[in-house]
Amino acid sequence: MTKQKVQGNQVDPYTRCTHYxxxxxxxxxKFYCCNEYYACYYCHxxxxNHTTxxxxxxxxxxxxxxxxxxxxELTIHDYMNASACPxxxxxxxxxCIHHFHLYFDT
Structure with missing residues:
Protein backbone atom coordinates (compact mmCIF):
# COMPACT_ATOMS: atom_id res chain seq x y z
CA MET A 1 0.00 0.00 0.00
CA THR A 2 1.33 3.42 -0.96
CA LYS A 3 1.42 5.90 1.89
CA GLN A 4 -0.67 8.96 1.01
CA LYS A 5 0.75 12.44 1.57
CA VAL A 6 -1.34 14.43 4.02
CA GLN A 7 -1.25 18.22 3.91
CA GLY A 8 -1.64 20.26 7.07
CA ASN A 9 -0.04 22.18 9.90
CA GLN A 10 2.49 20.06 11.80
CA VAL A 11 0.97 16.76 10.65
CA ASP A 12 2.30 13.81 12.62
CA PRO A 13 2.61 10.20 11.33
CA TYR A 14 -1.00 9.53 12.46
CA THR A 15 -2.43 12.48 10.44
CA ARG A 16 -3.03 14.61 13.55
CA CYS A 17 -2.43 18.35 13.20
CA THR A 18 -2.26 21.49 15.32
CA HIS A 19 -6.06 21.75 15.29
CA TYR A 20 -6.96 18.15 16.16
CA LYS A 30 -9.37 13.87 0.66
CA PHE A 31 -10.98 17.13 -0.37
CA TYR A 32 -13.36 17.03 -3.31
CA CYS A 33 -12.12 20.36 -4.67
CA CYS A 34 -8.47 19.35 -5.06
CA ASN A 35 -8.28 15.58 -4.61
CA GLU A 36 -5.64 16.08 -1.88
CA TYR A 37 -5.62 14.71 1.63
CA TYR A 38 -5.64 17.25 4.46
CA ALA A 39 -5.53 16.61 8.18
CA CYS A 40 -8.63 18.76 8.71
CA TYR A 41 -10.88 21.46 7.32
CA TYR A 42 -8.91 24.23 9.02
CA CYS A 43 -5.61 23.03 7.56
CA HIS A 44 -7.23 23.16 4.11
CA ASN A 49 -5.17 28.47 -2.50
CA HIS A 50 -8.78 27.75 -3.46
CA THR A 51 -12.22 27.50 -1.90
CA THR A 52 -13.51 24.27 -0.44
CA GLU A 73 -8.53 4.23 2.69
CA LEU A 74 -12.24 4.08 3.41
CA THR A 75 -15.15 5.24 1.33
CA ILE A 76 -17.02 8.23 2.68
CA HIS A 77 -20.10 6.06 3.21
CA ASP A 78 -18.12 3.45 5.16
CA TYR A 79 -16.50 6.15 7.31
CA MET A 80 -19.83 7.76 8.12
CA ASN A 81 -21.05 4.41 9.43
CA ALA A 82 -17.95 3.40 11.40
CA SER A 83 -16.62 4.17 14.83
CA ALA A 84 -13.28 2.50 14.08
CA CYS A 85 -11.09 1.55 11.14
CA PRO A 86 -12.26 -1.74 9.59
CA CYS A 96 -16.27 14.18 13.98
CA ILE A 97 -19.90 13.60 13.04
CA HIS A 98 -20.49 17.23 14.01
CA HIS A 99 -18.14 18.29 11.19
CA PHE A 100 -19.55 16.18 8.36
CA HIS A 101 -21.32 19.26 6.96
CA LEU A 102 -17.91 20.85 6.30
CA TYR A 103 -16.77 18.01 4.03
CA PHE A 104 -19.86 16.26 2.69
CA ASP A 105 -23.04 17.53 1.03
CA THR A 106 -25.38 16.34 3.78
Missing amino acids: HSTVDIIAI QELA SKWPKNQWNERAILCGNCHH QCESSFNEK
Whole structure:
Protein backbone atom coordinates (compact mmCIF):
# COMPACT_ATOMS: atom_id res chain seq x y z
CA MET A 1 0.00 0.00 0.00
CA THR A 2 1.33 3.42 -0.96
CA LYS A 3 1.42 5.90 1.89
CA GLN A 4 -0.67 8.96 1.01
CA LYS A 5 0.75 12.44 1.57
CA VAL A 6 -1.34 14.43 4.02
CA GLN A 7 -1.25 18.22 3.91
CA GLY A 8 -1.64 20.26 7.07
CA ASN A 9 -0.04 22.18 9.90
CA GLN A 10 2.49 20.06 11.80
CA VAL A 11 0.97 16.76 10.65
CA ASP A 12 2.30 13.81 12.62
CA PRO A 13 2.61 10.20 11.33
CA TYR A 14 -1.00 9.53 12.46
CA THR A 15 -2.43 12.48 10.44
CA ARG A 16 -3.03 14.61 13.55
CA CYS A 17 -2.43 18.35 13.20
CA THR A 18 -2.26 21.49 15.32
CA HIS A 19 -6.06 21.75 15.29
CA TYR A 20 -6.96 18.15 16.16
CA HIS A 21 -4.40 16.07 18.01
CA SER A 22 -6.07 13.71 20.47
CA THR A 23 -5.38 9.97 20.33
CA VAL A 24 -8.59 9.40 18.31
CA ASP A 25 -7.98 12.20 15.78
CA ILE A 26 -6.47 9.80 13.27
CA ILE A 27 -8.25 10.41 9.98
CA ALA A 28 -7.41 12.62 7.04
CA ILE A 29 -9.92 13.62 4.41
CA LYS A 30 -9.37 13.87 0.66
CA PHE A 31 -10.98 17.13 -0.37
CA TYR A 32 -13.36 17.03 -3.31
CA CYS A 33 -12.12 20.36 -4.67
CA CYS A 34 -8.47 19.35 -5.06
CA ASN A 35 -8.28 15.58 -4.61
CA GLU A 36 -5.64 16.08 -1.88
CA TYR A 37 -5.62 14.71 1.63
CA TYR A 38 -5.64 17.25 4.46
CA ALA A 39 -5.53 16.61 8.18
CA CYS A 40 -8.63 18.76 8.71
CA TYR A 41 -10.88 21.46 7.32
CA TYR A 42 -8.91 24.23 9.02
CA CYS A 43 -5.61 23.03 7.56
CA HIS A 44 -7.23 23.16 4.11
CA GLN A 45 -8.54 26.67 4.79
CA GLU A 46 -5.07 27.84 5.86
CA LEU A 47 -2.96 26.15 3.19
CA ALA A 48 -5.00 25.64 0.02
CA ASN A 49 -5.17 28.47 -2.50
CA HIS A 50 -8.78 27.75 -3.46
CA THR A 51 -12.22 27.50 -1.90
CA THR A 52 -13.51 24.27 -0.44
CA SER A 53 -16.16 22.22 -2.16
CA LYS A 54 -18.02 19.33 -0.53
CA TRP A 55 -18.32 15.73 -1.66
CA PRO A 56 -21.72 15.28 -3.38
CA LYS A 57 -23.85 12.40 -2.09
CA ASN A 58 -23.63 10.53 -5.38
CA GLN A 59 -19.86 10.18 -4.83
CA TRP A 60 -19.83 8.90 -1.26
CA ASN A 61 -18.55 5.54 -2.53
CA GLU A 62 -15.20 7.18 -3.32
CA ARG A 63 -12.24 6.31 -1.11
CA ALA A 64 -11.64 9.69 0.51
CA ILE A 65 -10.92 8.91 4.17
CA LEU A 66 -7.48 7.84 5.33
CA CYS A 67 -6.89 6.05 8.63
CA GLY A 68 -3.85 7.67 10.16
CA ASN A 69 -2.94 4.53 12.06
CA CYS A 70 -2.73 1.96 9.22
CA HIS A 71 -3.24 4.21 6.14
CA HIS A 72 -6.23 2.19 4.94
CA GLU A 73 -8.53 4.23 2.69
CA LEU A 74 -12.24 4.08 3.41
CA THR A 75 -15.15 5.24 1.33
CA ILE A 76 -17.02 8.23 2.68
CA HIS A 77 -20.10 6.06 3.21
CA ASP A 78 -18.12 3.45 5.16
CA TYR A 79 -16.50 6.15 7.31
CA MET A 80 -19.83 7.76 8.12
CA ASN A 81 -21.05 4.41 9.43
CA ALA A 82 -17.95 3.40 11.40
CA SER A 83 -16.62 4.17 14.83
CA ALA A 84 -13.28 2.50 14.08
CA CYS A 85 -11.09 1.55 11.14
CA PRO A 86 -12.26 -1.74 9.59
CA GLN A 87 -8.63 -2.65 8.86
CA CYS A 88 -6.78 -2.00 12.14
CA GLU A 89 -9.75 -1.38 14.49
CA SER A 90 -8.34 1.92 15.77
CA SER A 91 -11.10 4.13 17.16
CA PHE A 92 -12.11 7.31 15.35
CA ASN A 93 -13.18 10.49 17.10
CA GLU A 94 -16.95 10.13 17.56
CA LYS A 95 -17.31 13.93 17.65
CA CYS A 96 -16.27 14.18 13.98
CA ILE A 97 -19.90 13.60 13.04
CA HIS A 98 -20.49 17.23 14.01
CA HIS A 99 -18.14 18.29 11.19
CA PHE A 100 -19.55 16.18 8.36
CA HIS A 101 -21.32 19.26 6.96
CA LEU A 102 -17.91 20.85 6.30
CA TYR A 103 -16.77 18.01 4.03
CA PHE A 104 -19.86 16.26 2.69
CA ASP A 105 -23.04 17.53 1.03
CA THR A 106 -25.38 16.34 3.78
